[in-house]
Amino acid sequence: MAQKPLRIQRLRLEVVLFSCMVLLSCAAQGQGVTPPHHTDTGFKNVHPYKENGLLDFLKWRWERLWKKTPQPEDHCFSLTANDPDFLRRNSTHTTVTWIGHATVLLQVAGKNILTDPVFSKRASPVKWAGPARLVPPGLPLEDLPRIDAVVISHDHYDALDEGSIVRLHDRPGGDETRFFVPLGLKKWFQDRGVSRVTELDWWDQYEMPPLDIIAVPVQHWSKRGLWGRNEHLWAGWVVLGPDFRFFFSGDSGYCPHFKEIGKRLGPFDLAAIPIGAYAPRWFMKDHHVTPEEALQIHLDIGAKKSIGIHWGTFILTDEPLDEPPQRLRKAVEDQGLPPDSFVVLQHGETVILR
Ligand code: ZN
Numbered sequence: 001m002a003q004k005p006l007r008i009q010r011l012r013l014e015v016v017l018f019s020c021m022v023l024l025s026c027a028a029q030g031q032g033v034t035p036p037h038h039t040d041t042g043f044k045n046v047h048p049y050k051e052n053g054l055l056d057f058l059k060w061r062w063e064r065l066w067k068k069t070p071q072p073e074d075h076c077f078s079l080t081a082n083d084p085d086f087l088r089r090n091s092t093h094t095t096v097t098w099i100g101h102a103t104v105l106l107q108v109a110g111k112n113i114l115t116d117p118v119f120s121k122r123a124s125p126v127k128w129a130g131p132a133r134l135v136p137p138g139l140p141l142e143d144l145p146r147i148d149a150v151v152i153s154h155d156h157y158d159a160l161d162e163g164s165i166v167r168l169h170d171r172p173g174g175d176e177t178r179f180f181v182p183l184g185l186k187k188w189f190q191d192r193g194v195s196r197v198t199e200l201d202w203w204d205q206y207e208m209p210p211l212d213i214i215a216v217p218v219q220h221w222s223k224r225g226l227w228g229r230n231e232h233l234w235a236g237w238v239v240l241g242p243d244f245r246f247f248f249s250g251d252s253g254y255c256p257h258f259k260e261i262g263k264r265l266g267p268f269d270l271a272a273i274p275i276g277a278y279a280p281r282w283f284m285k286d287h288h289v290t291p292e293e294a295l296q297i298h299l300d301i302g303a304k305k306s307i308g309i310h311w312g313t314f315i316l317t318d319e320p321l322d323e324p325p326q327r328l329r330k331a332v333e334d335q336g337l338p339p340d341s342f343v344v345l346q347h348g349e350t351v352i353l354r
Contacts, residue, residue: 037202037217042184042231045219047255049286060283064318075134075321077312080348084143087112087350094244094354096270098345099138101158101313104248104272109210109241111148115248115272116159117141117168123158123314125224130157131314134321138348146173149208151180153250154234155188155222158314162192169194180206180213182233202235203264212240216261218252220287238265244354247271247301251310253286254293258300267302270353275328275344276311279319288317291328295335298342305353306342313347 036046082097090107097105101123102116119141124130147168153159168174169192178196179189186199198206200215220234238261239246245268247261252274262268275291278284289297291308298306311324325344332342345351 043233044230047219049219052283056283069318070315070321072134077135078346079135079138080346082139082348082350084139088145093352095350095352096307097139097350098307098347100135100347102310104309106246108244111211112145113149113239114147115151116153117150117164118158118161119164120161125157131316133313135313135347141167147177149178149180149213151237151248153236154220155185155224155232165194166192182215182235184232210242214238217257218250219255219257220251244269249273249297251288254289254296258297262301269304271298271301271303271306272309273297273306274310275308276324277317279317284317291324292331295331295342308344
């Protein structure tokens with residue numbers, strides 16, 4: 001009779017020890033699964049990648065002084081007359097509109113999605129300096145239809161524009177818009193009064209019926225001020241509809257992520273892939289693709305059709321302004337692909353896909 005409490009005590013001790021072991025093993029597993037792109041202070045690329053430092057930047061700017069670089073007056077890009085009434089009424093057709101640079105309006109399954117909205121006159125932290133728009137937005141912000149979702153690829157000024165975000169949020173119905181951002185950027189939005197923000201890590205998925213929105217890995221970097229490099233993550237975005245799959249790559253160097261995206265989430269009905277801001281290669285290679293690499297991304301992800309973005313709107317780099325579409329056309333031809341498989345649109349042009 002006197003042994004019973006002893007047995008109960010032993011049992012209790014075993015339960016406590018077992019619980020401790022489970023907790024310790026969970027903690028160890030938790031540490032083991034820290035994603036390889038996470039660091040103590042932010043994020044990093046996972047494939048071979050050269051980070052440019054201040055000296056690289058100064059070397060590029062120095063070299064620029066001695067060579068012919070694109071000038072605003074060089075361009076002759078026209079603005080296509082858009083039909084905002086059609087876009088506002090449309091809930092059945094799948095359409096894509098190139099507004100300029102990386103800003104694309106996708107209409108799918110009755111939802112309107114905007115990528116990297118930049119409607120301001122400059123892609124810059126200040127209004128009086130920095131890269132100026134060559135062509136006005138192909139669709140003014142006031143003329144946009146209701147926007148259900150905005151996806152942001154990273155924190156650079158030509159992708160995340162404070163003026164545009166605040167205007168999108170403050171327009172009638174704008175408080176219904178959901179902003180999708182890579183890890184670390186939620187607070188930036190909350191500080192500006194935007195509360196419907198979903199922050200996702202690579203491969204995280206959010207259900208917004210009938211769509212699924214997924215953040216995917218790309219190779220880039222982040223920095224908005226003088227300090228704080230790579231504190232916010234960068235990402236591409238996939239939008240999966242009931243019968244339509246869309247890929248928006250944001251900014252990226254060419255890397256193995258694209259084949260993996262194709263394998264896991266492809267093939268895609270439509271992709272928006274950067275074709276500009278690639279010169280000089282020694283400086284841009286790991287962060288921005290050439291038109292030929294953009295075509296390789298199109299193939300890697302299994303896109304049926306792609307549109308070239310991230311060109312013809314701001315002067316950011318050294319290639320001639322009209323070179324990206326020319327090189328793209330030749331690359332498509334050299335690959336023996338149909339000419340309409342990877343195209344560029346005019347600013348403001350809408351294509352009805354279905
Ligand atoms: Zn960037």
